[in-house]
Amino acid sequence: xxxxxxxxxxxxxxxxxxxxxxxxxxxxxxxxxxxxxxxxxxxxxxxxxxxxxxxxxxxxxxxxxxxxxxxxxxxxxxxxxxxxxxxxxxxxxxxxxxxxxxxxxxxxxxxxxxxxxxxxxxxxxxxxxxxxxxxxxxxxxxxxxxxxxxxxxxxxxxxxxxxxxxxxxxxxxxxxxxxxxxxxxxxxxxxxxxxxxxxxxxxxxxxxxxxxxxxxxxxxxxxxxxxxxxxxxxxxxxxxxxxxxxxxxxxxxxxxxxxxxxxxxxxxxxxxxxxxxxxxxxxxxxxxxxxxxxxxxxxxxxxxxxxxxxxxxxxxxxxxxxxxxxxxxxxxxxx
Amino acid sequence: xxxxxxxxxxxxxxxxxxxxxxxxxxxxxxxxxxxxxxxxxxxxxxxxxxxxxxxxxxxxxxxxxxxxxxxxxxxxxxxxxxxxxxxxxxxxxxxxxxxxxxxxxxxxxxxxxxxxxxxxxxxxxxxxxxxxxxxxxxxxxxxxxxxxxxxxxxxxxxxxxxxxxxxxxxxxxxxxxxxxxxxxxxxxxxxxxxxxxxxxxxxxxxxxxxxxxxxxxxxxxxxxxxxxxxxxxxxxxxxxxxxxxxxxxxxxxxxxxxxxxxxxxxxxxxxxxxxxxxxxxxxxxxxxxxxxxxxxxxxxxxxxx
Numbered sequence: 096x097x098x099x100x101x102x103x104x105x106x107x108x109x110x111x112x113x114x115x116x117x118x119x120x121x122x123x124x125x126x127x128x129x130x131x132x133x134x135x136x137x138x139x140x141x142x143x144x145x146x147x148x149x150x151x152x153x154x155x156x157x158x159x160x161x162x163x164x165x166x167x168x169x170x171x172x173x174x175x176x177x178x179x180x181x182x183x184x185x186x187x188x189x190x191x192x193x194x195x196x197x198x199x200x201x202x203x204x205x206x207x208x209x210x211x212x213x214x215x216x217x218x219x220x221x222x223x224x225x226x227x228x229x230x231x232x233x234x235x236x237x238x239x240x241x242x243x244x245x246x247x248x249x250x251x252x253x254x255x256x257x258x259x260x261x262x263x264x265x266x267x268x269x270x271x272x273x274x275x276x277x278x279x280x281x282x283x284x285x286x287x288x289x290x291x292x293x294x295x296x297x298x299x300x301x302x303x304x305x306x307x308x309x310x311x312x313x314x315x316x317x318x319x320x321x322x323x324x325x326x327x328x329x330x331x332x333x334x335x336x337x338x339x340x341x342x343x344x345x346x347x348x349x350x351x352x353x354x355x356x357x358x359x360x361x362x363x364x365x366x367x368x369x370x371x372x373x374x375x376x377x378x379x380x381x382x383x384x385x386x387x388x389x390x391x392x393x394x395x396x397x398x399x400x401x402x403x404x405x406x407x408x409x410x411x412x413x414x415x416x417x418x419x420x421x422x423x424x425x426x427x428x429x430x
Numbered sequence: 431x432x433x434x435x436x437x438x439x440x441x442x443x444x445x446x447x448x449x450x451x452x453x454x455x456x457x458x459x460x461x462x463x464x465x466x467x468x469x470x471x472x473x474x475x476x477x478x479x480x481x482x483x484x485x486x487x488x489x490x491x492x493x494x495x496x497x498x499x500x501x502x503x504x505x506x507x508x509x510x511x512x513x514x515x516x517x518x519x520x521x522x523x524x525x526x527x528x529x530x531x532x533x534x535x536x537x538x539x540x541x542x543x544x545x546x547x548x549x550x551x552x553x554x555x556x557x558x559x560x561x562x563x564x565x566x567x568x569x570x571x572x573x574x575x576x577x578x579x580x581x582x583x584x585x586x587x588x589x590x591x592x593x594x595x596x597x598x599x600x601x602x603x604x605x606x607x608x609x610x611x612x613x614x615x616x617x618x619x620x621x622x623x624x625x626x627x628x629x630x631x632x633x634x635x636x637x638x639x640x641x642x643x644x645x646x647x648x649x650x651x652x653x654x655x656x657x658x659x660x661x662x663x664x665x666x667x668x669x670x671x672x673x674x675x676x677x678x679x680x681x682x683x684x685x686x687x688x689x690x691x692x693x694x695x696x697x698x699x700x701x702x703x704x705x706x707x708x709x710x711x712x713x714x715x716x717x718x719x720x721x722x723x724x725x726x727x728x729x730x731x732x733x734x735x
Binding site: 105106137138139140144145146147148149150180223295296300301303304379380 | 441473533538609610614619
């Protein structure tokens with residue numbers, strides 16, 4: 096046989112082999128249709144077992160108004176962590192009950208806020224929600240004096256949180272922000288925490304959405320069987336004059352210590368009330384559980400005071416009045 | 431002399447060309463030939479297949495794993511499967527698909543998992559049907575929970591939507607209920623699959639902790655300390671194989687450019703960086719439920735933390 100014939104034979108053999116392989120290879124995968132496509136046992140994924148519903152929302156905020164219109168001032172001058180939308184249910188219910196709502200400060204960091212004590216002068220109640228700037232000593236004294244004269248004070252805290260700002264070209268920066276309420280709340284024998292409460296056992300669809308029940312019978316908890324707070328920090332009533340109003344349910348833990356205790360989430364001392372969460376006031380949550388009843392009670396608390404006007408100073412020449420409403424020129428010590 | 435050169439020289443050259451062509455074609459044919467050999471089944475040795483689950487779990491990566499597992503079930507020579515897992519998890523639907531594919535395989539043959547690195551969240555979900563989970567002491571395993579992320583972008587100005595939920599798909603409270611549903615499903619699956627091996631309550635599992643391998647063996651999240659070879663040996667033992675081959679399936683290719691990378695931070699933590707819409711649909715932002723261990727950047731996480 097010539098070399099050409101041998102080469103031709105080799106080529107033909109190779110080509111035949113390639114064709115054979117090409118013909119056979121599709122058959123290798125052709126039997127994959129129904130084989131091995133069997134139903135899997137997926138009982139643990141059964142929707143009937145796992146499907147969770149949205150908590151029911153019903154009821155409206157109702158108040159027993161005696162017809163007297165009160166003035167409620169809401170602080171916006173201390174980098175308060177809320178938007179107008181988030182307080183809308185509270186504001187709307189106050190207005191519907193015939194009361195006047197004012198805001199102290201513009202909410203802008205740049206704008207210079209008016210003197211707080213001047214805003215309080217014509218107010219019957221003062222609401223502070225999640226301030227992120229501390230109150231100056233004259234302001235603290237002014238709020239304490241306001242409560243002493245019958246004005247109602249509502250302090251609403253929030254747990255510390257991480258705020259992320261920036262993005263894209265500027266890069267992201269994270270900042271830890273916490274409520275600066277200690278100076279005010281401690282005036283009334285109450286304090287707020289920084290961590291959040293969670294309950295892994297019984298919650299409203301998230302471990303941070305904890306339930307709280309009344310600790311005792313008070314006007315603020317009338318009709319409240321169970322309230323739900325979406326992100327709440329503990330409130331401690333730390334002397335004999337203050338009283339815990341609502342306590343988180345059993346097996347609630349604190350994020351910072353992970354310890355399980357009976358955590359108060361709302362407390363009252365006379366004309367001042369502290370609540371450890373503002374989200375229960377928001378449109379999304381204000382009708383969860385008995386939150387709408389609690390909000391109605393809060394409104395009655397705010398409008399139920401009897402504030403007396405500040406007495407005029409008898410001796411206008413006394414320089415050390417100390418209420419903060421009048422600050423004498425500084426720089427020289429008295430002889 | 432010159433006549434001999436004329437008759438032998440060109441033939442040798444041609445033979446060389448034929449040989450090269452034959453080798454090339456042989457190389458092309460080799461995988462097919464191997465496939466044919468494997469397909470013959472009864473004449474080939476019994477084997478343990480090693481299926482790799484590497485990196486983020488997406489619909490694309492699960493497709494490849496599912497194909498590997500289906501092939502393992504079809505191939506009569508493969509008697510057992512070892513899952514080689516190194517994944518921080520991924521999207522919930524893809525993790526569920528992975529779980530179902532592994533579950534289907536485990537119903538037919540022994541399946542043993544081996545974690546060397548990270549076997550967390552969706553990666554852990556996927557290996558739950560395994561008969562035994564081997565881990566190395568320093569591996570990270572667990573994270574039984576979900577993260578819901580919301581799109582950062584709003585509807586463009588002037589966009590008209592036909593209903594209040596057309597933009598996001600559902601309200602925030604509904605999103606919370608959905609996340610809770612998926613958490614319940616994941617935790618329930620862990621409790622069911624791990625059964626009496628687990629020394630944790632449902633509540634403890636729901637914390638979504640990630641455990642070191644040595645701790646996971648103690649609390650029942652995993653079964654034994656061991657590497658991949660240990661897992662292969664156990665799988666062969668479960669299949670009553672004394673003499674067996676090991677068939678390594680190719681790991682799934684990462685999708686195109688690195689859409690998702692793991693960044694080792696200075697404190698030793700692993701941060702998962704989502705540079706693009708890895709688990710969703712590129713160019714379309716939607717809510718996403720992730721069975722993922724790691725922080726998700728550039729998207730709002732709705733757990734409020």
